[in-house]
Amino acid sequence: MLKKIFKWLGIILLFAIIGLAITVSLRQNVKYTAPYPDIHASTDSAVIARGKYLVYGPAHCADCHGPAGTEEQVNAGAEVPLSGGKFFPIPPGNIYVRNITPDATGIGNYKDEEIARSLRFGVGVDGRAIFDFMPFHNTSDDDLTAIISYLRTTKPVSNIVPKSEYTLLGKILKALVIKPVGPTGDVPKSVKPDSSVEYGKYLATSVANCRGCHTERDLKTGAFIGPDYAGGFVLESPVDPKYVFHTPNISPDQKTGHIYDWTEDMFLARFRKGKLIPQSPMPWGPFSRMNDMEIKAIYRYLKTVTPVERKIEKILVVNK
Ligand code: HEC
Ligand code: HEC
Structure with a gap:
Protein backbone atom coordinates (compact mmCIF):
# COMPACT_ATOMS: atom_id res chain seq x y z
CA MET A 1 0.00 0.00 0.00
CA VAL A 30 9.52 35.28 -23.72
CA LYS A 31 8.77 38.63 -25.36
CA TYR A 32 7.01 41.52 -23.69
CA THR A 33 5.37 44.52 -25.27
CA ALA A 34 4.99 48.10 -24.12
CA PRO A 35 4.12 51.33 -25.92
CA TYR A 36 6.85 53.28 -27.68
CA PRO A 37 7.19 56.71 -26.09
CA ASP A 38 6.91 59.58 -28.56
CA ILE A 39 10.54 60.56 -28.08
CA HIS A 40 12.90 61.63 -30.83
CA ALA A 41 16.49 62.80 -30.69
CA SER A 42 17.08 66.48 -31.29
CA THR A 43 20.11 68.27 -32.76
CA ASP A 44 19.57 71.37 -30.61
CA SER A 45 22.86 72.09 -28.82
CA ALA A 46 21.18 73.03 -25.52
CA VAL A 47 19.30 69.71 -25.50
CA ILE A 48 22.49 67.77 -26.27
CA ALA A 49 24.35 69.65 -23.52
CA ARG A 50 21.67 68.75 -20.97
CA GLY A 51 21.93 65.10 -22.11
CA LYS A 52 25.69 65.05 -21.68
CA TYR A 53 25.39 66.61 -18.22
CA LEU A 54 22.92 63.88 -17.18
CA VAL A 55 24.94 61.02 -18.70
CA TYR A 56 28.22 61.91 -16.95
CA GLY A 57 26.60 63.54 -13.92
CA PRO A 58 23.42 62.75 -12.00
CA ALA A 59 22.20 59.86 -14.21
CA HIS A 60 25.75 58.34 -14.11
CA CYS A 61 25.29 56.17 -17.22
CA ALA A 62 29.09 56.21 -17.65
CA ASP A 63 29.55 54.58 -14.27
CA CYS A 64 27.98 51.35 -15.57
CA HIS A 65 28.27 51.68 -19.36
CA GLY A 66 31.95 52.69 -19.37
CA PRO A 67 34.45 49.94 -20.23
CA ALA A 68 35.61 47.62 -17.40
CA GLY A 69 38.43 49.06 -15.35
CA THR A 70 37.51 52.71 -16.02
CA GLU A 71 35.86 53.32 -12.62
CA GLU A 72 38.65 55.65 -11.50
CA GLN A 73 38.60 57.63 -14.73
CA VAL A 74 34.82 58.03 -14.50
CA ASN A 75 35.25 59.12 -10.92
CA ALA A 76 37.81 61.72 -11.99
CA GLY A 77 35.47 63.07 -14.66
CA ALA A 78 36.90 61.50 -17.83
CA GLU A 79 34.34 61.14 -20.61
CA VAL A 80 34.92 57.46 -21.23
CA PRO A 81 33.15 55.82 -24.21
CA LEU A 82 29.84 54.17 -23.31
CA SER A 83 30.84 50.96 -25.04
CA GLY A 84 29.70 48.59 -22.29
CA GLY A 85 31.11 45.17 -21.47
CA LYS A 86 31.10 45.09 -17.66
CA PHE A 87 28.82 42.64 -15.96
CA PHE A 88 27.05 42.46 -12.64
CA PRO A 89 27.50 39.04 -11.01
CA ILE A 90 24.18 38.60 -9.17
CA PRO A 91 22.38 35.37 -8.15
CA PRO A 92 20.41 35.15 -11.46
CA GLY A 93 23.66 35.28 -13.43
CA ASN A 94 26.15 37.62 -15.03
CA ILE A 95 24.16 40.54 -16.40
CA TYR A 96 26.17 42.39 -19.05
CA VAL A 97 25.94 46.14 -19.47
CA ARG A 98 25.28 46.98 -23.13
CA ASN A 99 27.21 49.09 -25.62
CA ILE A 100 25.20 52.32 -26.01
CA THR A 101 27.40 54.11 -28.55
CA PRO A 102 25.82 54.67 -32.00
CA ASP A 103 27.68 51.74 -33.58
CA ALA A 104 26.00 48.73 -35.19
CA THR A 105 27.20 46.69 -32.18
CA GLY A 106 25.56 49.27 -29.88
CA ILE A 107 22.46 51.39 -30.39
CA GLY A 108 23.28 52.29 -34.00
CA ASN A 109 20.39 50.28 -35.39
CA TYR A 110 17.92 51.08 -32.60
CA LYS A 111 15.24 53.71 -33.08
CA ASP A 112 14.96 56.54 -30.55
CA GLU A 113 11.57 55.22 -29.42
CA GLU A 114 13.05 51.77 -28.86
CA ILE A 115 15.76 53.14 -26.57
CA ALA A 116 13.17 55.30 -24.79
CA ARG A 117 10.95 52.24 -24.30
CA SER A 118 13.82 50.22 -22.80
CA LEU A 119 14.50 52.92 -20.26
CA ARG A 120 10.89 53.78 -19.44
CA PHE A 121 9.14 50.42 -19.62
CA GLY A 122 11.99 47.95 -19.02
CA VAL A 123 11.24 46.17 -22.28
CA GLY A 124 14.42 45.69 -24.31
CA VAL A 125 14.64 46.32 -28.02
CA ASP A 126 14.44 42.53 -28.45
CA GLY A 127 11.35 42.32 -26.21
CA ARG A 128 13.12 40.89 -23.15
CA ALA A 129 12.44 42.10 -19.62
CA ILE A 130 15.41 44.26 -18.64
CA PHE A 131 16.86 43.68 -15.18
CA ASP A 132 15.95 46.67 -13.05
CA PHE A 133 19.37 48.31 -12.67
CA MET A 134 18.32 51.63 -14.16
CA PRO A 135 15.87 54.03 -12.47
CA PHE A 136 14.58 55.89 -15.53
CA HIS A 137 10.95 54.72 -15.59
CA ASN A 138 9.58 58.14 -14.62
CA THR A 139 12.29 60.27 -16.19
CA SER A 140 10.64 63.13 -18.08
CA ASP A 141 10.14 63.13 -21.84
CA ASP A 142 12.50 66.10 -22.11
CA ASP A 143 15.29 64.43 -20.16
CA LEU A 144 14.98 61.14 -22.06
CA THR A 145 15.09 63.18 -25.26
CA ALA A 146 18.21 64.98 -24.01
CA ILE A 147 19.94 61.73 -23.05
CA ILE A 148 19.18 60.01 -26.37
CA SER A 149 20.13 63.15 -28.33
CA TYR A 150 23.51 63.17 -26.63
CA LEU A 151 24.07 59.41 -27.18
CA ARG A 152 23.53 59.98 -30.90
CA THR A 153 26.44 62.47 -30.96
CA THR A 154 28.98 60.16 -29.33
CA LYS A 155 31.71 58.37 -31.26
CA PRO A 156 30.58 54.91 -32.42
CA VAL A 157 32.67 52.19 -30.76
CA SER A 158 32.60 48.67 -32.12
CA ASN A 159 32.27 46.31 -29.17
CA ILE A 160 30.17 43.17 -29.19
CA VAL A 161 29.01 42.68 -25.61
CA PRO A 162 28.29 39.03 -24.74
CA LYS A 163 24.71 38.06 -23.94
CA SER A 164 23.97 37.82 -20.23
CA GLU A 165 24.64 34.37 -18.78
CA TYR A 166 21.89 33.03 -16.55
CA THR A 167 22.22 30.50 -13.76
CA LEU A 168 19.53 27.83 -13.32
CA LEU A 169 17.95 30.10 -10.70
CA GLY A 170 18.16 32.99 -13.16
CA LYS A 171 16.44 30.93 -15.85
CA ILE A 172 13.63 29.98 -13.50
CA LEU A 173 13.21 33.59 -12.33
CA LYS A 174 13.31 34.85 -15.91
CA ALA A 175 10.60 32.38 -16.90
CA LEU A 176 8.30 32.79 -13.93
CA VAL A 177 9.05 35.86 -11.82
CA ILE A 178 10.93 38.71 -13.48
CA LYS A 179 8.69 41.11 -15.40
CA PRO A 180 9.51 44.43 -17.04
CA VAL A 181 9.31 47.34 -14.58
CA GLY A 182 7.55 50.43 -15.90
CA PRO A 183 6.59 53.87 -14.62
CA THR A 184 4.31 54.61 -11.67
CA GLY A 185 1.57 57.11 -12.41
CA ASP A 186 1.95 59.74 -15.11
CA VAL A 187 5.39 60.50 -16.47
CA PRO A 188 6.04 64.26 -16.60
CA LYS A 189 6.73 65.89 -19.95
CA SER A 190 9.34 68.11 -18.34
CA VAL A 191 10.52 68.91 -14.83
CA LYS A 192 11.92 72.32 -14.04
CA PRO A 193 15.38 72.19 -12.48
CA ASP A 194 15.37 74.25 -9.27
CA SER A 195 16.14 73.68 -5.60
CA SER A 196 12.62 72.52 -4.73
CA VAL A 197 11.64 69.34 -2.88
CA GLU A 198 9.76 68.35 -6.03
CA TYR A 199 12.87 68.45 -8.21
CA GLY A 200 14.88 66.76 -5.46
CA LYS A 201 12.37 63.91 -5.44
CA TYR A 202 12.62 63.60 -9.20
CA LEU A 203 16.42 63.40 -9.07
CA ALA A 204 16.52 60.98 -6.12
CA THR A 205 13.98 58.56 -7.60
CA SER A 206 14.14 58.92 -11.39
CA VAL A 207 17.63 60.13 -12.26
CA ALA A 208 20.35 59.61 -9.63
CA ASN A 209 18.94 56.39 -8.16
CA CYS A 210 19.39 57.39 -4.49
CA ARG A 211 16.22 55.42 -3.77
CA GLY A 212 17.36 52.41 -5.83
CA CYS A 213 20.51 51.94 -3.73
CA HIS A 214 19.44 53.28 -0.35
CA THR A 215 16.43 50.94 -0.12
CA GLU A 216 16.72 47.23 0.61
CA ARG A 217 16.17 45.11 -2.49
CA ASP A 218 16.06 41.46 -3.36
CA LEU A 219 19.20 40.68 -5.35
CA LYS A 220 17.44 37.81 -7.09
CA THR A 221 14.69 39.91 -8.66
CA GLY A 222 15.60 43.54 -8.07
CA ALA A 223 12.30 44.02 -6.19
CA PHE A 224 12.15 46.69 -3.48
CA ILE A 225 11.65 44.88 -0.16
CA GLY A 226 12.48 47.53 2.47
CA PRO A 227 11.07 50.95 3.30
CA ASP A 228 12.28 53.76 1.01
CA TYR A 229 15.65 55.32 1.93
CA ALA A 230 16.04 53.17 5.07
CA GLY A 231 19.17 51.53 3.62
CA GLY A 232 20.30 47.94 4.03
CA PHE A 233 20.74 47.11 0.34
CA VAL A 234 23.73 44.77 0.08
CA LEU A 235 26.17 45.62 -2.72
CA GLU A 236 29.50 44.14 -3.65
CA SER A 237 32.26 46.58 -4.50
CA PRO A 238 32.61 46.94 -8.28
CA VAL A 239 36.40 47.07 -7.90
CA ASP A 240 36.97 44.32 -5.31
CA PRO A 241 34.27 41.78 -4.35
CA LYS A 242 35.92 41.32 -0.93
CA TYR A 243 34.33 44.60 0.06
CA VAL A 244 30.61 44.35 0.72
CA PHE A 245 28.53 47.43 1.48
CA HIS A 246 25.25 47.79 3.34
CA THR A 247 23.84 51.12 2.23
CA PRO A 248 23.23 53.65 5.02
CA ASN A 249 19.77 54.69 6.15
CA ILE A 250 19.35 58.19 4.69
CA SER A 251 15.78 58.68 5.89
CA PRO A 252 15.44 61.49 8.47
CA ASP A 253 15.12 59.23 11.50
CA GLN A 254 16.42 60.89 14.65
CA LYS A 255 18.00 57.75 16.13
CA THR A 256 19.25 55.81 13.13
CA GLY A 257 19.24 58.18 10.16
CA HIS A 258 22.82 58.51 8.89
CA ILE A 259 22.37 62.15 7.88
CA TYR A 260 19.78 63.19 10.46
CA ASP A 261 22.01 65.88 11.94
CA TRP A 262 23.74 66.98 8.74
CA THR A 263 23.02 70.57 7.72
CA GLU A 264 22.48 71.46 4.09
CA ASP A 265 26.02 72.87 3.98
CA MET A 266 27.48 69.64 5.36
CA PHE A 267 25.56 67.61 2.79
CA LEU A 268 26.81 69.87 0.00
CA ALA A 269 30.38 69.69 1.29
CA ARG A 270 30.18 65.87 1.46
CA PHE A 271 29.10 65.68 -2.18
CA ARG A 272 31.91 68.00 -3.27
CA LYS A 273 34.48 65.68 -1.69
CA GLY A 274 33.62 62.80 -4.01
CA LYS A 275 34.54 59.20 -3.18
CA LEU A 276 36.22 58.72 0.21
CA ILE A 277 36.02 54.91 0.39
CA PRO A 278 37.76 53.85 -2.84
CA GLN A 279 35.82 50.56 -3.08
CA SER A 280 32.40 52.20 -2.73
CA PRO A 281 29.85 51.48 -5.47
CA MET A 282 28.19 54.88 -4.98
CA PRO A 283 28.91 57.03 -8.06
CA TRP A 284 30.39 59.86 -5.99
CA GLY A 285 32.48 61.23 -8.88
CA PRO A 286 29.54 61.91 -11.21
CA PHE A 287 27.50 63.21 -8.25
CA SER A 288 30.30 65.55 -7.17
CA ARG A 289 29.81 67.33 -10.48
CA MET A 290 26.11 68.02 -9.88
CA ASN A 291 25.42 71.70 -9.37
CA ASP A 292 24.68 73.17 -5.91
CA MET A 293 21.03 73.66 -6.71
CA GLU A 294 20.52 69.98 -7.45
CA ILE A 295 22.37 68.75 -4.37
CA LYS A 296 20.32 71.14 -2.24
CA ALA A 297 17.10 69.95 -3.87
CA ILE A 298 18.00 66.35 -2.99
CA TYR A 299 18.83 67.34 0.59
CA ARG A 300 15.52 69.18 0.97
CA TYR A 301 13.61 66.23 -0.43
CA LEU A 302 15.36 63.71 1.85
CA LYS A 303 14.25 65.82 4.83
CA THR A 304 10.62 65.18 3.81
CA VAL A 305 10.64 61.41 3.34
CA THR A 306 9.14 59.12 6.00
CA PRO A 307 11.64 58.60 8.82
CA VAL A 308 12.34 54.90 9.36
CA GLU A 309 14.05 53.57 12.45
CA ARG A 310 16.51 51.06 11.12
CA LYS A 311 20.03 50.70 12.39
CA ILE A 312 22.53 49.66 9.75
CA GLU A 313 25.13 48.04 11.98
CA LYS A 314 27.99 47.89 9.53
CA ILE A 315 28.16 49.84 6.29
CA LEU A 316 31.36 48.15 5.10
CA VAL A 317 32.21 44.49 5.63
CA VAL A 318 35.59 43.26 4.38
CA ASN A 319 35.62 39.51 3.77
CA LYS A 320 38.84 37.58 4.09
C1 HEC B 1 23.59 50.78 -12.35
C2 HEC B 1 24.13 50.52 -13.66
C3 HEC B 1 23.53 51.22 -14.86
C4 HEC B 1 23.34 52.57 -15.06
C5 HEC B 1 23.61 53.71 -14.09
C6 HEC B 1 22.82 52.70 -16.40
N1 HEC B 1 22.69 51.48 -17.00
FE1 HEC B 1 21.92 51.10 -18.84
N2 HEC B 1 22.08 49.09 -18.52
C7 HEC B 1 22.60 48.51 -17.37
C8 HEC B 1 22.49 47.07 -17.47
C9 HEC B 1 22.96 46.06 -16.44
C10 HEC B 1 21.87 46.80 -18.71
C11 HEC B 1 21.49 45.43 -19.27
C12 HEC B 1 20.24 44.95 -18.59
C13 HEC B 1 19.71 43.64 -19.14
O1 HEC B 1 20.17 43.23 -20.20
O2 HEC B 1 18.81 43.04 -18.50
C14 HEC B 1 21.64 48.10 -19.33
C15 HEC B 1 21.04 48.25 -20.59
C16 HEC B 1 20.86 49.48 -21.22
C17 HEC B 1 20.34 49.64 -22.55
C18 HEC B 1 19.96 48.51 -23.49
C19 HEC B 1 18.52 48.34 -23.66
C20 HEC B 1 18.18 47.21 -24.61
O3 HEC B 1 17.10 47.28 -25.15
O4 HEC B 1 18.98 46.28 -24.79
C21 HEC B 1 20.32 51.00 -22.81
C22 HEC B 1 19.86 51.68 -24.08
C23 HEC B 1 20.85 51.66 -21.65
N3 HEC B 1 21.16 50.71 -20.69
C24 HEC B 1 21.02 53.03 -21.53
C25 HEC B 1 21.42 53.67 -20.37
C26 HEC B 1 21.47 55.11 -20.23
C27 HEC B 1 21.18 56.09 -21.33
C28 HEC B 1 21.87 55.37 -18.95
C29 HEC B 1 21.98 56.71 -18.25
C30 HEC B 1 20.89 57.65 -18.49
C31 HEC B 1 22.09 54.08 -18.31
N4 HEC B 1 21.81 53.09 -19.19
C32 HEC B 1 22.50 53.92 -16.99
C33 HEC B 1 23.15 49.17 -16.30
C34 HEC B 1 23.11 50.55 -16.08
C1 HEC C 1 25.10 52.40 -6.59
C2 HEC C 1 24.48 52.57 -5.30
C3 HEC C 1 24.32 53.95 -4.71
C4 HEC C 1 23.69 55.05 -5.26
C5 HEC C 1 23.10 55.18 -6.64
C6 HEC C 1 23.66 56.05 -4.23
N1 HEC C 1 24.28 55.60 -3.11
FE1 HEC C 1 24.68 56.70 -1.43
N2 HEC C 1 25.82 55.19 -0.71
C7 HEC C 1 25.97 53.96 -1.27
C8 HEC C 1 26.90 53.18 -0.46
C9 HEC C 1 27.33 51.75 -0.75
C10 HEC C 1 27.31 54.00 0.60
C11 HEC C 1 28.32 53.66 1.71
C12 HEC C 1 29.73 53.82 1.21
C13 HEC C 1 30.16 55.25 0.98
O1 HEC C 1 29.98 56.09 1.88
O2 HEC C 1 30.66 55.55 -0.12
C14 HEC C 1 26.60 55.27 0.42
C15 HEC C 1 26.75 56.36 1.27
C16 HEC C 1 25.96 57.50 1.23
C17 HEC C 1 26.01 58.59 2.18
C18 HEC C 1 26.89 58.66 3.42
C19 HEC C 1 28.26 59.23 3.08
C20 HEC C 1 29.18 59.43 4.24
O3 HEC C 1 30.31 59.89 3.97
O4 HEC C 1 28.83 59.14 5.37
C21 HEC C 1 25.10 59.52 1.77
C22 HEC C 1 24.77 60.85 2.43
C23 HEC C 1 24.51 59.02 0.54
N3 HEC C 1 25.06 57.80 0.24
C24 HEC C 1 23.52 59.68 -0.17
C25 HEC C 1 23.12 59.31 -1.46
C26 HEC C 1 22.30 60.15 -2.32
C27 HEC C 1 21.69 61.46 -1.92
C28 HEC C 1 22.21 59.49 -3.52
C29 HEC C 1 21.55 59.97 -4.79
C30 HEC C 1 22.03 61.26 -5.28
C31 HEC C 1 22.94 58.24 -3.39
N4 HEC C 1 23.48 58.18 -2.14
C32 HEC C 1 23.05 57.28 -4.40
C33 HEC C 1 25.38 53.52 -2.44
C34 HEC C 1 24.70 54.32 -3.34
Missing part, protein backbone atom coordinates in the same frame (compact mmCIF):
# COMPACT_ATOMS: atom_id res chain seq x y z
CA LEU A 2 2.66 2.48 1.16
CA LYS A 3 4.88 1.41 -1.71
CA LYS A 4 2.10 2.20 -4.15
CA ILE A 5 1.60 5.67 -2.69
CA PHE A 6 5.31 6.38 -2.97
CA LYS A 7 5.34 5.14 -6.51
CA TRP A 8 2.51 7.48 -7.45
CA LEU A 9 4.01 10.39 -5.56
CA GLY A 10 7.26 9.75 -7.41
CA ILE A 11 5.49 9.77 -10.76
CA ILE A 12 3.62 12.98 -9.92
CA LEU A 13 6.83 14.66 -8.77
CA LEU A 14 8.62 13.55 -11.92
CA PHE A 15 5.87 15.03 -14.10
CA ALA A 16 5.91 18.24 -12.09
CA ILE A 17 9.67 18.57 -12.61
CA ILE A 18 9.39 17.81 -16.31
CA GLY A 19 6.54 20.31 -16.60
CA LEU A 20 8.56 22.99 -14.83
CA ALA A 21 11.64 22.27 -16.96
CA ILE A 22 9.60 22.57 -20.16
CA THR A 23 7.91 25.79 -19.02
CA VAL A 24 11.22 27.30 -17.98
CA SER A 25 12.94 26.44 -21.25
CA LEU A 26 9.99 27.57 -23.40
CA ARG A 27 9.84 30.90 -21.59
CA GLN A 28 13.56 31.78 -21.87
CA ASN A 29 12.88 34.00 -24.85
